[in-house]
Amino acid sequence: MRAARLISLVLLLQNRESMTAAELARRLEVSERTIARDVLALAEAGVPVYADRGRGGGYRLLEGYRTRLTGLGRAEAEALFLSGVPGPLRDMGLGDAALAARLKVSAALLPELRDAPATAAQRFHLDAPAWFRVAGRPPLLPELSQAVWGDRVATVRYRRGEQVVDRTLEPYGLVLKAGVWYAVARTSGDTGGGAGGRFLVYRVDRFEDVRTGTERFVRDEGFDLAAFWDARAEDFERSLLRTQATVRLTPAGLRTLRHVADPAALPDAMASASAPDGHGRVTVVLPVESVEVAYSQILRLGPEAEVLDPPELRALLSDAAVRMHRLYDPQRRGSSSP
Numbered sequence: 402m403r404a405a406r407l408i409s410l411v412l413l414l415q416n417r418e419s420m421t422a423a424e425l426a427r428r429l430e431v432s433e434r435t436i437a438r439d440v441l442a443l444a445e446a447g448v449p450v451y452a453d454r455g456r457g458g459g460y461r462l463l464e465g466y467r468t469r470l471t472g473l474g475r476a477e478a479e480a481l482f483l484s485g486v487p488g489p490l491r492d493m494g495l496g497d498a499a500l501a502a503r504l505k506v507s508a509a510l511l512p513e514l515r516d517a518p519a520t521a522a523q524r525f526h527l528d529a530p531a532w533f534r535v536a537g538r539p540p541l542l543p544e545l546s547q548a549v550w551g552d553r554v555a556t557v558r559y560r561r562g563e564q565v566v567d568r569t570l571e572p573y574g575l576v577l578k579a580g581v582w583y584a585v586a587r588t589s590g591d592t593g594g595g596a597g598g599r600f601l602v603y604r605v606d607r608f609e610d611v612r613t614g615t616e617r618f619v620r621d622e623g624f625d626l627a628a629f630w631d632a633r634a635e636d637f638e639r640s641l642l643r644t645q646a647t648v649r650l651t652p653a654g655l656r657t658l659r660h661v662a663d664p665a666a667l668p669d670a671m672a673s674a675s676a677p678d679g680h681g682r683v684t685v686v687l688p689v690e691s692v693e694v695a696y697s698q699i700l701r702l703g704p705e706a707e708v709l710d711p712p713e714l715r716a717l718l719s720d721a722a723v724r725m726h727r728l729y730d731p732q733r734r735g736s737s738s739p
Contacts, residue, residue, distance in 0.1 A: 696717045
């Protein structure tokens with residue numbers, strides 16, 4: 402464990418001119434005291450790492466020092482090549498750069514690990530699009546990718562519904578979700594009446610023009626693309642839950658609810674659960690997308706759930722129960738009647 406951390410520390414310093422003890426501790430998830438001990442151990446092992454004192458100081462490597470990747474084990478080397486995701490990289494116009502990087506990393510590996518790229522490719526393949534969807538690269542994705550990687554301001558034309566609007570954007574990142582590309586960008590000099598300075602999500606296939614010049618934007622270092630996307634995706638999922646169903650559940654029904662309901666609906670449903678009644682049943686208020694969707698979900702709970710509200714959902718399930726009773730009535734077995 403410590404050996405892996407020491408290698409990570411060296412690679413971090415190799416990729417950054419200088420890092421403070423606090424920054425290293427946060428990246429490696431240890432204390433600053435541990436970082437100090439690790440730096441001392443590296444120095445004793447001959448790694449030229451030293452500390453700059455005073456304001457703006459930190460740990461750094463002797464200029465020109467580079468380490469070969471001789472500390473990688475087989476599992477680590479194979480995992481490194483799994484991170485390539487060649488399809489999306491090609492879509493962004495980074496296929497050649499990714500290939501060159503893989504070749505350089507391969508050359509730095511120990512001889513017995515040179516087959517890591519081939520073994521990784523034989524054991525994992527990413528197919529991002531959902532079933533029954535034709536995958537296609539949005540025509541303007543490479544141009545947008547260049548703006549993202551270069552921190553360049555982009556002037557775009559974007560199709561929003563039936564309208565095409567002009568925008569000046571600061572493209573922060575790209576997200577590939579179920580085969581669909583999205584851009585996360587901050588508005589800048591918005592000419593279409595939108596709120597300037599906010600982070601918004603755009604579908605890349607709806608861009609009709611993307612132009613970049615030499616102007617660069619200053620990236621907000623506190624912006625976390627993954628955290629922003631997770632929060633926005635959760636908000637989107639919750640926005641689909643436009644109505645509610647009041648449901649009385651048996652203990653078995655309550656346990657099964659998490660396999661039936663929308664994941665975004667579960668926290669509110671569980672928070673609304675009443676105390677068990679005399680039969681051990683609890684009542685929850687379940688957020689649902691629509692009565693029709695709720696019908697298909699609650700039907701899967703069978704007799705472990707009783708809908709109390711809304712009346713139209715209760716009527717649908719009541720009708721289903723009557724039809725199922727007729728279908729499974731032992732006296733009608735073998736009958737072809739409806």
